[in-house]
């Protein structure tokens with residue numbers, strides 16, 4: 200059979216010639232495409248031209264513009280699935296806005312990607328920190344001015360939007376705003392880089408952004424990326440020593456932004472003058488603003504509520520300064536799926552709900568003159584209960600001046616947590632904090648922030664049982680709750696601690712412990728969900744701008760303002776507090792010996808310390824919880 204088969208093959212000359220190529224280079228018929236793009240170079244007042252991409256849904260006219268300014272590449276707005284349909288081609292948020300009848304404009308900030316000029320990371324406003332005549336406020340102004348005069352399809356009204364760094368440029372657009380700017384939506388903005396957004400939290404340095412510094416400084420379009428020498432960066436960082444040691448190893452130490460960090464470890468004027476909430480508090484409120492906050496924002500958990508609070512006193516009619524608080528990670532409100540974060544689910548797609556019910560109606564009202572959609576001044580997702588709630592202000596509960604009053608929950612020796620203050624004398628919980636074995640912020644292996652396999656965006660909802668199991672983490676837990684506990688505001692940790700060292704970090708975590716047996720979702724049984732946690736570098740306990748050694752072995756009061764919560768502890772759950780002295784390698788290690796600048800600590804400076812959290816009548820350590828009726 201085989202022989203017959205071979206014998207039956209056609210002779211070579213009968214094979215049909217291959218066509219030169221199947222590639223025809225025929226673009227889709229423009230009539231099939233429901234959008235178009237125009238790239239323009241917009242001149243600024245100093246002659247520098249900014250690369251700007253104008254996205255126009257087909258047939259659009261007399262339409263408002265939604266304007267975003269980014270350091271991460273405006274072109275990336277166009278790198279969705281190649282499609283003749285903008286719903287597929289654009290990122291979800293831009294696609295939703297285009298579908299709602301908006302022209303979407305995305306611009307490279309000066310000095311990045313296609314834009315001319317010098318790039319300065321977080322370029323401050325013209326003034327003591329900026330001796331040029333241009334900043335993000337003037338660039339937004341000049342761009343808007345050009346757009347309303349040169350984009351024929353617009354109705355002359357503009358709204359600004361952006362996430363994170365783009366949230367910062369959005370907030371800058373409302374400082375001395377152009378008259379055509381009628382609405383702003385800063386999302387998870389970087390507002391105060393020292394107090395609680397990207398660079399530091401209460402003075403503890405977030406070294407996980409060292410590779411960000413490299414990417415943003417090495418060239419203008421982040422062509423280069425650096426890799427750590429280990430997949431588990433915990434090891435890379437521990438081997439390296441201080442942040443400066445690592446920076447030298449990676450070649451970041453001479454980059455201007457890194458020098459600024461090393462030269463300004465404390466909350467000096469460099470940071471104070473850039474704090475946008477402080478600045479916005481001094482500006483008139485001219486542009487209706489919707490602040491977007493994510494409860495589990497792993498990068499900028501401070502910014503949105505701080506900017507909202509700074510602007511709120513100017514909103515006399517309670518109808519110009521809005522906030523939405525979602526159950527999200529950084530930027531999750533703008534992406535397709537808001538139905539879950541890590542292991543936590545939200546009873547539907549909270550992100551698309553926000554875009555359709557709040558974001559677009561907010562823009563429609565201010566940019567198209569649509570009827571008042573009745574958006575609440577504050578819309579907050581209550582995690583735990585998984586419900587959206589409408590409030591007329593934020594916070595709803597605090598020590599004084601809010602509709603409800605916060606209530607302390609006390610730590611007790613032996614690991615309890617309860618509503619009555621301790622009566623006895625002398626209790627404490629002790630642990631040894633060893634910089635050679637720092638507590639990790641999540642379970643190892645810990646992948647770099649830019650490792651394609653990382654789940655960095657969800658670390659704030661990681662199950663905290665891994666930390667509870669360590670001898671250098673102390674845990675306090677309540678009885679099983681027989682009533683629900685609702686929180687709406689900012690918890691404040693007020694605790695008494697001593698250390699055998701002369702400097703120390705303190706990390707406080709407020710946790711919802713699920714019932715051990717959880718029939719609804721058995722895999723969640725016993726889950727320890729952190730709802731609010733933060734770090735304080737002890738040297739700043741009296742002043743953020745003037746660090747001072749901690750007197751060894753003295754019991755001292757500490758206060759940490761924890762991130763905002765909108766949460767319901769359900770019946771059958773328990774409330775937990777964990778305290779520890781490192782959160783590595785997200786934050787650099789405190790040597791636990793006072794040194795002038797922790798960035799340049801020597802290996803010999805790192806020492807073990809014995810830590811005590813005091814829990815007596817004299818030292819009633821507690822968390823002030825923003826409880827609701």
Ligand code: PG9
Nearest residue numbers: 363364389397408411498
């Ligand atoms: N949160 C980001 C960032 C800004 C500045 C420094 C480091 C990170 C961002 O997403 O833009």
